[in-house]
Amino acid sequence: MKRIGTSVMGITATDADDPVYGNSAKLVYSILEGQPYFSIEPHTGIIRTALPNMDREAREEYLVVIQAKDMGGHMGGLSGTTTVTVTLTDVNDNPPKFTQSLYHLSVLEDMAVGDVAGRVKANDRDLGQNARSLYEIIDGDGMDVFEITTDSQTQEGVVTLKKPLDFETKRSYTLKVEAGNAHIDPRFISKGPFKDTAAVKITVEDADEPPVFSLPAYFLEVRESVNVGSDIGQIMARDPDIVISPIRYSIDRHTDLERLFNINADDGKITLAKPLDRETEVWHNITVIATETRNHSQVSRVPVAIKVLDVNDNAPELASQTEAYLCENGKSGQVIQTVSATDKDDPKAGQYFFYNLAPEISRNPNFTIKNNADNSVSILARHSGFSRQKQDIYFLPIIISDSGNPPMSSTNTLTIRVCGCSTDGTVQSCNVEAFVLPIGLSMGALIAILACIILLLVIVVLFVTLRRHKNEPLIIKDDEDVRENIIRYDDEGGGEEDTEAFDIATLQNPDGFNGFLPRKDIKPDLQYVPRQSLPPVLNGVDVDEFINVRLHDADIDPTAPPYDSIQIYGYEGRGSTAGSLSSLETTSTDSEQNFDYLKEWGPRFKKLGDMYAVGETDRET
Secondary structure, eight states: OOOTTOEEEEOOOOOOSOTTSTTTTOOEEEEEESTTTEEEOTTTOEEEEOSSSOOTTTOOEEEEEEEEESGGGOTTOOEEEEEEEEEOOOOSOOOOEESOSEEEEEEETTOOTTOEEEEEEEEOSSOGGGGOEEEEEEEETTTTTEEEEEETTTTEEEEEEOSOOOTTTOOEEEEEEEEEESSOOGGGGGGOOSEEEEEEEEEEEOOOOOOEESSSSEEEEEETTOOTTOEEEEOOEEOOSSSOOOEEEEEOGGGOTTOOEEEOTTTOEEEEOSOOOTTTOSEEEEEEEEEESSOTTOEEEEEEEEEEEOOSOOOOEEOSOOEEEEETTOOTTOEEEEEEEEOSOOOTTOOOOEEEEOGGGTTOSSEEEEEOTTSEEEEEESSSOOOTTTOSEEEEEEEEEOSSSSOOEEEEEEEEEEEEEOTTOOEEEOOHHHHHOSSOOOHHHHHHHHHHHHHHHHHHHHHHHHHHHHTSOSSOOSTTOGGGSOOOOOOOOOTHHHHHSSOHHHHHOGGGOOSOOOOSSSOOSSOOOOOOOOOOOOTTOOHHHHHHHHHHHHHHOTTSOSSOOOOOOOOOOSOOTTOOOOSTTOOOOGGGOOOGGGGGGOGGGHHHHHHHHHHHHHHHO
């Protein structure tokens, strides 16, 4: 949008002829196409605008054909042409314009805050930054409920929800929206305001909404002494829709794990299900759920805080001092201990306690009490001269009452121990044994003495055990003794082979053994080589030597049985002046023998001689 004669551009043509020779190289410019919009200066070639207020929005591009002719433009001159494309650049000379004066939008009442309700757009014929517009709500009854922003990509006005809607409260809103250029060119400000307005009507449609409670949160109070089943309070909710649906109430049991409360599903009254105890828990926080019976998906929740109020249902007790110490050297009227009480109840006026001795010992000869002004009491000794040997422990029952309504009381027993103290009153010992046995032993010394006693007992037990084992006889006197057992064999006798298995004559007379006698009862596995016989035994050999020789023969005999056997020898030995008494070596009978020589042996054999003498007389008779 320039004035007439505004320079657009300049062009230059060249001629190969000699410029000093006549008019052959003198050029003249003219426009063949592009009028009446542009003009050109004939001699300079500068293109200028020929019309005012050229509008890019009406026509953006122009094609201008320029001719250059020599010979000064006269007839007979040569010419050449060129085409120039002229494009008009944009300026912000157009305001934004809404396509319609009234926009209609429709939204549901349960639309969430921040959601888009709709879009409006004002068109601007300009380009780029000149077409940028800003949207604003300048009037209307929904200025506080809705807001509008500009979409930088589409240059649209985006209407969004700023507050929740309620169809039952307000069903429509009207907004006046203005769209204005972000950048205004001062050269064209006289052309009028570069903005436009439009009306936006928003209709709210009904939606099925969840129940709405009468309060955002509930606070209830109940005394801890209230009976089970009593009403505590009531929760109320309603269906905000036009078509009202009945409401059912329930308690979220995750918030009431002990199931202390119940709620009426129809009217929302909360009742007590179990006894309460303020001293255990003061506050109970539960959640009540309201559900539409026609649409169970429509659910609302509300927190309910229940405070348990205190009643005077606990008796006071001694705070912590249940044991006191009295020195033997204490004086009459001396304060033994100062005790205080505590109460689990919490009256608004504060606690005040009364202390008294039990009625049965109200005239206690040993102790008395003195009430202090600070809810405590002092225990005093009535006399001096307490002794641990006479009595080391005293029990003092104290009745403590509170100031509640009705008052509560309890009897608490204070244990008073008589102790030995130093001159400054420091307790040293409270045990009677410590007074009777002033010279005591430490725990370590007692353990050491006990260990020594146990060690001595172990040594004595070991010594007795060893002595008992040492005195046991070598002869086995149990059931395994073969001499006292009957052994039965099922083998049949071998007849003469059994009697000939061993030569008994050898056992009767060792002098008659001159060589090796083979075994007849078994067949040897190995061929036995006869060994050199031992030299004849001298007449002076004794039984022990004879047995040793036979033992040696049995040890080297490969045919001997590999087990122990009993060997019976009838050899009595030599060297006796009386000779042998055995009849094994003689072939004579008892009747052929003379026993008169027994009388010659002395008094020791007199009895034996008389016995055989009697036998001989009988024989003669």
